[in-house]
Amino acid sequence: MDIKQMCINASDAAIRMAALDTETKNNALARIALALLENKDKIIEANNADLKRSEEEKLASPLLKRLKFDEKKINDVVEGIKSLIGLVDPVGKTMLSTMLDDGLELYKVTCPIGIIGIIFESRPDALVQISTLCLKSGNSVLLKGGREAKETNRVLADIIEEASVAAGLPKGWINLLESREDVNEMLKMDKYIDLIIPRGSNEFVRYIMDNSKIPVMGHADGICHVYVDKEADLDMAIKVAVDSKTQYVAVCNAAETLLVNEAIAEKFLPALKAEFDKKNVEIFGDEGTQKIIESKPASEADWATEYLDYTISIKIVADVDEAIKHINTYGSGHTDSIITSNKENALKFMNLVDSGNVFWNASTRFCDGYRYGFGAEVGISTSKLHARGPVGLDGLTSYKYKLIGDGHIVDDYATKKKSFKHIKINKSIE
Template identity: 80%
Template sequence: MDIKQVCVKAGEASIRMAELDGAAKNTALSAIADALLENKNKLVAANNEDMKRSREEKLAEPLLKRLKFDEKKIEDVVEGIRSLMSLEEPVGRTLLSTMLDDGLELYKVTCPIGVIGIIFESRPDALVQISTLCLKSGNSVLLKGGREARETNRALTEIIEGASIAAGLPEGWITLLESRDDVNEMLKMDEYIDLVIPRGSNEFVRYIMENSKIPVMGHADGICHVYVDKDADLTMAEKITVDSKTQYVAVCNATETLLVHEAVAGKFLPALKEEFDRRQVEIHGDEGTRKIIAVKAAHETDWSTEYLDYTISIKLVRDADEAIEHINTYGSGHTDSIVTSNKLTAVRFMNLVDSGNVFWNASTRFSDGFKYGFGAEVGISTSKLHARGPVGLDGLLSYKYMLIGNGHIVDDYANNRKSFKHLGLKKQIGDL
């Protein structure tokens, strides 16, 4: 594969993608949804081949769960596409309009980023979410999935590409990269690629940043926390904790560390342990925890470990401030939740925890683009620039300033023949 030619073609396609209207993009999305359902047997067969090979290669159980792409998963991604179609057209929205002077109007308008390279893990559903979000936002996309999902990703890309081009999209808007060499070559293409989004560990994201001049939107580890405060409803806290940990363990928004106020630990932990035992959750606890329930000893490394499995670490804290300090020290800036009936404590927690998603009395599993109503997501950004939290359509857009005048020149203002008024307008660029 000639990566430079792929990038050139993607760049050319991105210009045509940027001029597509909402109806054209929704037509393509509808065609993709229909094609996925029509080819579900082909997709399941390809996935079975990946699953068989990965089991033979002793792939870890959490990764096997991510890899599975059955009829239910196909129905889920199609539902996500239908949801995406219902969203407002994101490109060409006016974010700001100002009358600089009589007849001189400035508009800040959303536009696609251009060409995006996305490297993601062994989840075939991520390929569908990423590609359709890029389509809706008017971007070309280069995709590199995990080796484990090779056959499934090939089948998905073939179906998506075929259906979308038949519906009027330009050739080259979507390309599947398959080897590490392809990725390494892609990272050199800063002349052609506008953004790289790596989904993976901190080490992986750091490697991408250190080996490319292309801007990177990092999606690092999901070391998420639930903090059970002294003023928590303990029945609610148990329900939220169990859901946060076990509803689906192999995802980045599953809770990995539970922090419990020492004032309620004696009552809360025994009941929680019974519930975790029923679900075969292994608990690693600090010294205070082990005085209350019989569990394995937690070590320093546990506080910064993303288990992605039926394992959780538990630590007792003196107060909310200690919980906040622990999260900001060991967390990955992903998702953290407090369970409490005290509004002041909750607000302080949400203001001071330095994460992209902070919750009050809710499971960390809600941290998701589809659940937020974004249609889907390309990942959870733990960065603070450009996009943070679940990255949906807004995170795949940039903006440009459009200035409309009538023979205006700067010299008139420099020599005080005219002066700026800077008055806000209630106009959209589409009103012109």
């Protein structure tokens, strides 16, 4: 099937998706969860084929970690689906209700975006999370995963489509793209596609933006920072820094740069290095860091590098202001954390760091749709329009204004026969 026909089918399906009731959507999600468990051997077989081929092609170790989709990860995505079922339906919520005049009522009501094109990396679990979020929010979706996961993605897409259609969803709501040519064709489908969400590097997101008229919700690099303030609890700082860097290195919310206040650097850095050594973390440090602990010299490029590996850059700074300036210069607007007992410094950091997620005394790894209680996420948006941070159900909806009258005409108000009352009412549309 060519991409245009795929978009036409998705458009037809989107109209029906928008009208689905919560029970139908939740039943479809439950069937998908069950089907994934029933077909786990088939999924793992396909994933092993992807892993074998990718190892032969010398795929980088961090990408191989993302690609692996074993029984544990299948169970994890199933738990995510169960959590999603329990969330409030984001469609049909009344955001505003106003009585413009007697018998004339205005409602602002959430609705699906329509058709969403999502391009994501070599993580098969992302396909499940993204498609089920689109289902719950009533959207049709075009999915393009990494080439490395093509066999796994085919199996997963087929399972999800079969289970959801059996539950009453329209055919064509979920579609799988497999080649770069498919993506280039998709970028031309502005007549049909309402939003594109690319997950990847700044350069990749920029390419998508430059080559399509379709609105893009961009997810930039995950260059995340932890700043250890002079008034930090050092034991806490070590625990948070180690977790931010090493809990799972091949993800966009792992810390890539550590900023350390000069007042505590001599005491803190040796203790931190001892913990990093246990995890085999390679350190690139500025001149001040190299004088205190053994580390490789950090270059200008290191401050703007997303390692996605057991590697971190460390810089000593004078104060919270220098830390903020560094983050706003080199960061990607993703997630940044301050470790301190000083509330004034913490609030300054959280107010002035220009990122979608700013934390105080917490690991950067908490930036996640599931951990935020969103069920899952389609990605992390570093945009400031529509949605920012982890994009869950609410980020996949728009809204429309619904006006209910009784033969009302504008001329009555233009000629002063009637006047507007504009009274807020606590009422949902019937």
